[in-house]
Amino acid sequence: MKKVIIIDYNTGNLKSVLRSFQVHYKDVYLSKNPNDILDSTHIVIPGVGSFNDGMRNLRESGFYNSIINKCNIDKNIKILGICLGMQLLSSYGIEGGRCDGLNLIKGNIYKLKSSSSKKLKIPHVGWNDIKIQKMHKIIDNIKDGSDFYFTHSYKFITDDYKNILATTSHTETFNSIVADNDIIGVQFHPEKSGDSGLKLIYNFLNL
Amino acid sequence: MLKVRIIPSLLIKNSLLVKGKQFKKDRIIGSIISAIKVFNSRKVDEIIVLDTEATNLNQEPNYNLIEQISNHCFIPLTVGGGISKIEHVSKLLKSGADKISINTSCVENTNLIQDIINKYGSQILVSSIDVKKINGKYTCYTNSGLVDTKKNVTEVISILENIGVGEILITSIDRDGMMSGYDLELIKLVSHNVSIPIICQGGCGSYQDMLDAINSGADAIGASSIFNFTEQTPFQAKEFLKNNKINVRF
Numbered sequence: 001m002k003k004v005i006i007i008d009y010n011t012g013n014l015k016s017v018l019r020s021f022q023v024h025y026k027d028v029y030l031s032k033n034p035n036d037i038l039d040s041t042h043i044v045i046p047g048v049g050s051f052n053d054g055m056r057n058l059r060e061s062g063f064y065n066s067i068i069n070k071c072n073i074d075k076n077i078k079i080l081g082i083c084l085g086m087q088l089l090s091s092y093g094i095e096g097g098r099c100d101g102l103n104l105i106k107g108n109i110y111k112l113k114s115s116s117s118k119k120l121k122i123p124h125v126g127w128n129d130i131k132i133q134k135m136h137k138i139i140d141n142i143k144d145g146s147d148f149y150f151t152h153s154y155k156f157i158t159d160d161y162k163n164i165l166a167t168t169s170h171t172e173t174f175n176s177i178v179a180d181n182d183i184i185g186v187q188f189h190p191e192k193s194g195d196s197g198l199k200l201i202y203n204f205l206n207l
Numbered sequence: 208m209l210k211v212r213i214i215p216s217l218l219i220k221n222s223l224l225v226k227g228k229q230f231k232k233d234r235i236i237g238s239i240i241s242a243i244k245v246f247n248s249r250k251v252d253e254i255i256v257l258d259t260e261a262t263n264l265n266q267e268p269n270y271n272l273i274e275q276i277s278n279h280c281f282i283p284l285t286v287g288g289g290i291s292k293i294e295h296v297s298k299l300l301k302s303g304a305d306k307i308s309i310n311t312s313c314v315e316n317t318n319l320i321q322d323i324i325n326k327y328g329s330q331i332l333v334s335s336i337d338v339k340k341i342n343g344k345y346t347c348y349t350n351s352g353l354v355d356t357k358k359n360v361t362e363v364i365s366i367l368e369n370i371g372v373g374e375i376l377i378t379s380i381d382r383d384g385m386m387s388g389y390d391l392e393l394i395k396l397v398s399h400n401v402s403i404p405i406i407c408q409g410g411c412g413s414y415q416d417m418l419d420a421i422n423s424g425a426d427a428i429g430a431s432s433i434f435n436f437t438e439q440t441p442f443q444a445k446e447f448l449k450n451n452k453i454n455v456r457f
Contacts, residue, residue, distance in 0.1 A: 012300060013305045015277065015300065015303040016277065016284070016303055019277070048331060121404050123373055125373065126211075126212050126404070128209045129208070147210065169208060192282055192283045193281075193282075194282055
């Protein structure tokens with residue numbers, strides 16, 4: 001039996017995330033209780049804001065420990081990190097001083113390069129296309145070149161290129177989908193990316 | 208590559224969709240929910256919903272209405288009007304808003320702006336700046352165009368960029384609802400002075416107007432009357448722009 005938990009650790013547009021999952025599957029819950037992680041099958045880590053604040057909220061709410069424990073016990077757990085939630089899956093970030101992440105996908109977070117071109121701005125806000133680098137169930141039926149909605153200033157650099165599923169170009173090419181088996185991070189917002197985003201969410205629920 | 212966004216800007220008054228000229232003489236167009244359903248199915252890139260009277264009536268945002276709107280919206284939804292406390296932002300996000308647009312407090316209460324950014328990050332905040340051209344100078348107005356702050360637009364947007372707002376929504380009050388083209392001089396001025404994304408609005412009457420605004424430095428096109436009162440559609444706008452070598456999403 002599937003149990004899908006969206007972690008509510010005092011961050012952004014949770015309602016939008018919940019609604020987009022409920023399009024496909026009714027039993028999806030927002031949770032503030034770290035104990036809900038124990039018997040879950042799918043965990044969604046949303047998030048907007050800064051890396052350090054995000055990690056502090058994860059730790060103070062107790063979710064940090066419960067996620068790490070769950071990953072140690074249950075090798076089949078499916079995790080989707082969205083935007084900041086993707087970045088929190090990394091080993092550490094450097095924004096506002098080095099801060100350790102969940103270390104579930106090896107790599108680090110850096111600021112996107114700025115550009116001399118007036119047209120390429122940071123934050124990277126809007127619809128941009130993904131270039132698929134590696135097949136994975138999470139991108140089943142999603143065409144190479146599909147557009148997704150982004151809003152971020154930082155990027156996830158993985159230690160191992162095998163963790164890169166898709167890239168996107170702005171001021172530089174950065175990783176838009178990363179994964180280590182069924183632990184997946186997306187830099188864009190699938191809940192706000194129209195049909196392509198809803199397809200990705202469907203794929204996640206069916207992992 | 209990043210696409211230029213086409214964003215219907217929908218004004219509400221007493222829960223109804225309205226549109227006027229130069230921030231006055233609002234005409235009732237109909238149900239906001241019907242409009243949202245149509246736009247969500249027509250591949251627009253984002254939707255902005257602004258309550259034009261909440262601040263002046265000292266009302267909070269209409270959270271129930273935003274919740275109903277967001278039920279039909281799987282693209283980014285920006286909501287503005289009546290936000291004067293950080294609690295309002297939190298309630299709006301819980302009602303389904305993705306981004307928050309703030310006008311009056313951007314000029315009057317930058318502490319609120321700072322608090323919102325600290326709590327939710329830059330990307331949550333779209334600073335809405337309403338501008339009138341007076342004696343050749345662009346001056347910022349608040350309270351749905353009723354209050355002249357006497358502050359120069361470049362001064363205000365520089366402060367906001369330094370605080371860390373995510374985007375600027377720049378509206379020409381003079382051109383609002385006139386459908387005679389955007390104030391390109393204003394768009395050039397703003398885009399030369401800030402390096403964050405700019406959504407322009409006020410004056411769009413044709414697809415060519417959109418192209419002109421993009422070529423003047425706009426990152427996103429906000430438009431209202433053209434979609435409310437004419438047969439022109441966001442989809443055709445994108446086809447026109449694509450034929451003119453602008454990157455858009457289909």
